Amino acid sequence: MNDTNEKKPESNNRPDPKLKNNKPRFSYYWIYALLAVLIIGLQLMNWNTTVKNIGWGELKEMILNQEIERLVLVNKEFAEVFIKKDKLALEKFKEVRPGEGFGSTRPQYVYNIGSVETFEKDVSDIQKDFEKPVYIENLTRRNVWGDALSWILPVLLLIGAWFFIMRMMSRGAGGGGQIFNIGKSKAQLFDKDTHVSINFNDVAGLEEAKVEIMEIVDFLKNPKKYTTLGGKIPKGALLVGPPGTGKTLLAKAVAGEAKVPFFSLSGSDFVEMFVGVGASRVRDLFKQAKEKAPCIIFIDEIDAIGRARGRNQITGANDERENTLNQLLTEMDGFATNAGVIILAATNRADILDRALLRAGRFDRQIHVELPDLEERKAIFKVHMKPLKFDESVGVDFLSKQTPGFSGADIANVCNEAALIAARRNKTEISKQDFMDAIDRIIGGLEKRNKIISPQEKKVIAFHEAGHAAVSWLLQYAHPLVKVTIVPRGxxxxxxxxxxxxxxxTTYEQMFDELVATLGGRASEDVVFGKISTGALNDLEKVTKQAYAMVVYFGLNKEIGNVSYYDSTGQQEYSFSKPYSEATAQLIDTEIKKIIEQAYSRAKEILSENRDKLEELASILLKKEVIFREDLETIFGKRPFDESHEFNGQNGPSENAGQGSDSGIQPVEPQPAEPVQPDENQ
Incomplete structure (x- = not known):
């Protein structure tokens, strides 16, 4: 009983692992400092502060007075003068009188000679009548430490510099960042001591992705539920989707929910300038994971090491990266088993990954994390608006309809930007207008009302934007306009x-109407002013790419036919030749130009028929600088193609808009109107 009671305090007083990092780390620079002090001390051992330089007159006087006991000529460079002990009591030797102990055997004076022969002759002439003259002693003295330092010190400096550079290069590597541990895994471990607080409740939307990922978590918590039926959990799951959709956040939720050791690292953590380091880190990672099984390994941006092998035909494959990938493939599903180790990975470039990485037995599941739809955007807004203070005018339904095509990261940015805008305006609550300004800020950039624009340029810009608005309003399949501004943004x-x-x-008619609406700005300049400007650079780039896709990828051209030259594998990126002949390339160019010219003629035809309404719209735009849907309805009348869409207010669709479909304001690339400098269009 006593033994048991004595052991309890020991178990309760175990050091907290979280406090390990608080201990002061030993610095190797102290060793370097001690070595430097030791070398300097050894050099100072032969130096005596009581030694005084004298001239020939003083030395001659001492010789004549027979006060010198020894006269030592050192290395034929200088003479050391030792005064007789009985003479040191004299007052004139008070300054050089030695103390007891260290330095008592040192010379009292030093005389720097010029010529050895002259010095010896002069000393001999002075003492020619003395009974007991002082004879000159010749001594060759070597400075051992000085000679040694002359070749040891440069070597030590080189070694020290090498260690310093290696420490800097390997800083942050496993095992304290030392050069000898550079092959260790750099994965960050989350376990019961450093757990993650995020769970699936913090991940809004992504319901389908969460269903699949929660099954993996459930297996780790209740393995018998699956093993009793003979089932096996997938070894790996690959999260694929556009940037900002929540792939890494989903992995964090898995770490918080699974309650098992969770290794997190990036694909670039395997990349190093040293040969073989990537493969070594993969081996060390899986060795640690096996020791802590069951556990999860999460590799973010796996395309850094998972790119398909042998792709680059110009310079050959990157052997180091391929060796790292080969080791990863072997560890995931090789000869040895990895029971209890589950791999999660995330990428937005699944098309370039190696096929061996995606086969069954490695990444068994590909979980697609797409851009959120209307309902998912509502859920994401609710999560990010929890810490915000906003008034009753702000509605989640309304905001979700204003942000189609926004990712979860974009929505988080909207909420944060709205809070910053409200704080800048010294408000106590965030209003609906603050959110709308935040959306405009993210889509179009910062307003630049101080930008100098001449009246003529402003007029061209107004007609350019009015052309976009009018054509899109009068075409059935073009996106109807909600808001136009001639205030410079970005x-x-x-x-x-x-x-x-x-x-x-999307059908051919829908894509063609979009081309016509995009070319409405340039067509408006042509119709009204009879000349065109560089302001349509962005429009031309957009229509050229879209027309190319219609002809080459989607098979929407009668001359080319039902042929697609799209390569989903991405291997054409490294190919010198096109997948079609020169004759076909010429035909493709002809058809693309034909489609664009037809769209441009259609835009000019629409604007010519509605010239008076176009000018009225441009004048309103010049006056207000910002116009909304209501201004177009006043001039052109109600749009007959979207009777099911009802709008309310000047900030976009009402909260009843888009019933049954995911509707909202679709941001387009800002349309630059006529600038003074060509680079303004870029």
């Missing part, structure tokens, strides 16, 4: 916001 001199229907498939 690098653009004008911008437009549209209300699209989120389609899964």
């Amino acid at each position: 690098k653009a001199l004008g911008a437009a916001w549209y209300l699209p229907e989120e389609r899964q498939i």
Whole structure:
């Protein structure tokens, strides 16, 4: 009983692992400092502060007075003068009188000679009548430490510099960042001592992804539920999706929910300038994981090491990266088993990953994390608006309809930007207008009302944007306009916001109408002023890419036919040749130009028929600088193509808009109007 009671305090007083990092670390620089002090001390051992330099007159006087006991000529460079002990009591030798102990055998004076022969002759002439003359002693003295330092010190400096450089290069590596531990894994471990507080409740939307990922977590918590039926948990799951959709956040939620050791690292952590380090870190990572099984390994941005092997035909494959990938493939599903080790990985470039990495037995599941739809955006807004203080005018439904195409990261940015805008305006609560300004800020950039624009340029910009608005309003399949501004934002001199229907498939007519609406700005300049400007650079780039996709990828051209040259594997990136002949390339160029010219002629035709309404709209835009849907309805009348869409207010669709479909303001690339400098269009 006593033994038991004595052991309890020991178990309760075990050091907290979280406090390990608080101990002062030993610095190797102290060793370098001690060595330097030791070398300097040894050099000072032969130095005596009581030694005094004298001239020939003083030395001659001492010789004549027979006060010198010894006269030592050292290395034929200088003479050391030792005064007789009985003479040191004299007052004139008070300054050089030695003390007891260290330094008592040192010379009292030093005389720097010129010529050895002259010095010896002079001393001999002075003492020619003395009974007991002082004879000159010749001594060759070597400075051992000085000679040694002359070749040891440079070597020590080189070794020290090498160790310093290696420490800097390997800083942050496993095992304290030393050069000898550079092959250790750099994964960050989350366990019961350093657990993650995020769980699935913090991940809004992504319901389908969470269903699949929660099954892995459930297996780690209740393995018997699956093993009794003979089932095996997938060895790996790959999270694929655009940037900002929540792949890493989902992995954090897995770490918080699973309650098992969780190793987190990036694909670039395997990359190092030393050969073989990547493969060594993979081996060390899985060795640690096996010791803590069951556990989860999360590799973010796995495309850094998972790129398909043998892709680069110009310079050959990167052997170091391929060796790292080969080791990863072997560890995931090789000869040895990895029971209880589950791999999670995330990437937005799944098309370039090696096929061996995606096969069954390695990454058994590919979980697609797509951009959120209307309902998912509502859920994401609710999560990010929890810590915000906003008034009753702000509605989650309204905001979710204003942000189609926004990722979870974009929505988080909207909420944060709205709070900053409200604080800048000294408000106590965030209003609906603050959120709208935040959305405009993210889509179009910062307003630049101080930008100097001449009246003529401003007029061209107004007609350019009015052309976009008019054409999109009068076409059935074009996205209807919600808001147009001629206030410069970012690098653009004008911008437009549209209300699209989120389609899964698109027809030729829909794409063609979008081309016509995009070319409406340049067509407006041509119709009104009879000349065009560089302001349509962004428009031309957009229509060229879209027309190219229609002809080459989607098979929407009669001349080319039902042929697609799209390569989903991405191997054409490294190919010198095109997948079609020169004759086909010429035909493709002809058809692309034909489609764009047809769209441009259609835009000019629409604007010519509505010239008076176009000028009225441009004049309103010049006056207000910002116009909304209501201004277009006043001039053109109600749009007959979208009777199901009802709008309310000047900030976009009402909260009843888009019933049955995911509708909202679709941001487009800001449309630059005529600038003075060509680089303004970029």
